[in-house]
Amino acid sequence: MIRENTEKYMQELKAWLAETADDDLEDMDGFFAKRIDGYEAHMAVWQKAYQSFAGLLPMECRNILDLGCGTGLELDEIWKRNADVAVTGVDLCQSMLDKLRAKHEKQGDRALMTVCADYFQYDMGENKWDAVISFESLHHFFPEKKKELYQKIHRALKKDCLFILGDYLACCEEEETLLRQVYLEKRERSQIPKEQFVHFDIPLTLEHEKELLQEAGFSYVELIDSIEGATLLTARK
Numbered sequence: 225m226i227r228e229n230t231e232k233y234m235q236e237l238k239a240w241l242a243e244t245a246d247d248d249l250e251d252m253d254g255f256f257a258k259r260i261d262g263y264e265a266h267m268a269v270w271q272k273a274y275q276s277f278a279g280l281l282p283m284e285c286r287n288i289l290d291l292g293c294g295t296g297l298e299l300d301e302i303w304k305r306n307a308d309v310a311v312t313g314v315d316l317c318q319s320m321l322d323k324l325r326a327k328h329e330k331q332g333d334r335a336l337m338t339v340c341a342d343y344f345q346y347d348m349g350e351n352k353w354d355a356v357i358s359f360e361s362l363h364h365f366f367p368e369k370k371k372e373l374y375q376k377i378h379r380a381l382k383k384d385c386l387f388i389l390g391d392y393l394a395c396c397e398e399e400e401t402l403l404r405q406v407y408l409e410k411r412e413r414s415q416i417p418k419e420q421f422v423h424f425d426i427p428l429t430l431e432h433e434k435e436l437l438q439e440a441g442f443s444y445v446e447l448i449d450s451i452e453g454a455t456l457l458t459a460r461k
């Protein structure tokens with residue numbers, strides 16, 4: 225169950241889309257840079273989800289890659305459980321990365337490398353990571369683009385290791401189709417170039433997300449939980 229009351233949720237979503245119908249899309253980096261001050265308070269609704277997400281990381285993991293790490297709310301929870309984890313965090317938005325570094329610079333012993341880059345372009349290497357993680361970032365992209373990324377993640381993981389995904393998933397086909405349609409209309413209306421990333425949610429259903437991961441080579445994909453709309457999945461190489 226992705227949402228507790230699908231009918232009510234869809235009514236509220238439609239009302240919100242009607243209210244915001246005239247709003248133009250903002251580019252991804254600018255969207256987060258503009259909201260940096262209130263960002264962590266806004267995400268506090270997922271405190272429990274961050275804790276559960278962190279609990280999915282096997283204790284023996286030493287080097288992990290976080291895609292779309294932002295200010296690292298998931299990393300705060302991971303380091304509370306295991307201070308020895310070395311993290312490479314990739315994000316498009318330098319202000320988010322600056323905040324992440326500022327939070328942890330007092331703990332000089334935290335092994336943290338930040339990379340300001342597009343994760344679709346970032347070279348993740350091969351058989352390199354004990355785990356790859358991503359929380360609330362990948363729902364902004366179409367499945368064709370995510371499929372290539374999932375293949376890259378699969379290659380980059382060591383054997384038997386996990387990709388841990390926490391993300392906004394669509395609760396039904398109607399939500400997936402509706403958001404995709406509004407997104408395409410908004411892009412078209414503002415003549416946004418094909419390669420430009422914008423902030424708008426286009427989540428996939430659980431079935432479609434699992435299919436993509438399996439097509440990318442993950443042998444075992446498991447639904448763990450769904451907390452306040454953040455769905456936790458693990459995919460094993």
Ligand SMILES: C[S@@+](CC[C@H](N)C(=O)[O-])C[C@H]1O[C@@H](n2cnc3c(N)ncnc32)[C@H](O)[C@@H]1O
Nearest residue numbers: 292293294297315316317320342343359360361
């Ligand atoms: C909602 S925030 C989540 C941040 C963090 N994982 C958390 O849960 O607090 C989404 C993040 O994904 C980043 N992002 C979106 N698309 C990206 C891309 N193509 N490459 C790298 N980062 C990206 C954004 O800049 C933003 O920091």
